[in-house]
Amino acid sequence: MTDSAFQDYYPDEFSHCYGCGRLNAHGLQLKSHWEGDESVALFQPEEKHMAVPGFVYGGLIASLIDCHCTGTAAAAAYREQGRAMDTEPGLRFVTASLHVDYLAPTPLASQLEVRGIVTEITPKKVVVDARVMADGKVCAKGRVVAVPLPKSMALKITGKK
Amino acid sequence: MTDSAFQDYYPDEFSHCYGCGRLNAHGLQLKSHWEGDESVALFQPEEKHMAVPGFVYGGLIASLIDCHCTGTAAAAAYREQGRAMDTEPGLRFVTASLHVDYLAPTPLASQLEVRGIVTEITPKKVVVDARVMADGKVCAKGRVVAVPLPKSMALKITGKK
Secondary structure (H helix, E strand, O other), X not given: OOOOOHHHHOOHHHOOOOOOOOOOOOOOOOOEEEEOOEEEEEEOOOHHHEEEOXXXXXXXXXXXXXXXXXXXXXXXXXXXXXXXXOOOXXXXXXXXXXXEEEOOOOEOXXXXXXXXXXXXXXXXXXXXXXXXXXXXXXXXXXXXXXXEOOHHHHHHHHOOO | OOOOOHHHHOOHHHOOOOOOOOOOOOOOOOOEEEEOOXXXXXXXXXXXXXXXXXXXXXXXXXXXXXXXXXXXXXXXXXXXXOOOOOOOOOOOEEEEEEEEEEOOOOEOOOOEEEEEEEEEEOOOOEEEEEEEEEOOEEEEEEEEEEEEOOHHHHHHHHOOO
């Protein structure tokens, strides 16, 4: 893994996300890295993230997959253009669709490993397949279709054209 | 709407979920009710639930759809059997799959309305379609395939056969 996470390169105005924003003190602060052609994020659930005692609630799994995959989409788009993530123009992605298959109860006590792989990349969308593992076992699989942030929304957020 | 929410009928050992458990002090405490053939839940996002300033992060939408739909699945299963939700044997559902299409940015300041409709119900699964609305506009649509909680897991949680 490299030292800096994808999310560390997000400009401040894009770093407030509950799932992955480094400036959201109450959030999950997910950090994703390349490991060869796969992206990886590690996350330790807290006691409050339970569904039933001992197991993680489904919304957390969905959140981890969502943020890990949109981060992976951005990183993949920079990589496709042969640019580092701290170069301009910035590339930001939002989720068009999210699918999660819950395969096995996910333990609350274990560190979770989220792995993503880009299965399609075009100027209009990036598709990322993900799996969430605990203790080496796949507990959930997911797919995110990420699309570039609409310019109208980017303008609202940054004030820049 | 009736006074009691679906989640108010969950036994204590099933009331710790971050998304909808009445005993999870840190969680979202989602409450779902019947309104005719549709189920409805209202939720006011907090500032911390942002994706970018002014808009809700995707994982919250996924969490609301997930918990609202598994609650609706349980309520629908009782209704199918002509029983009230406080009668035995208890019926609990878990998510087999979750799909969310994000249609428009979801405002953080508005109260969100999650509406569910049961599109398939068999002894093996309940399928619930959902939409999330803000200010009367549909921001996301989802589908949950809910399945009865496996007996092995119920036994672990309740200690009862």
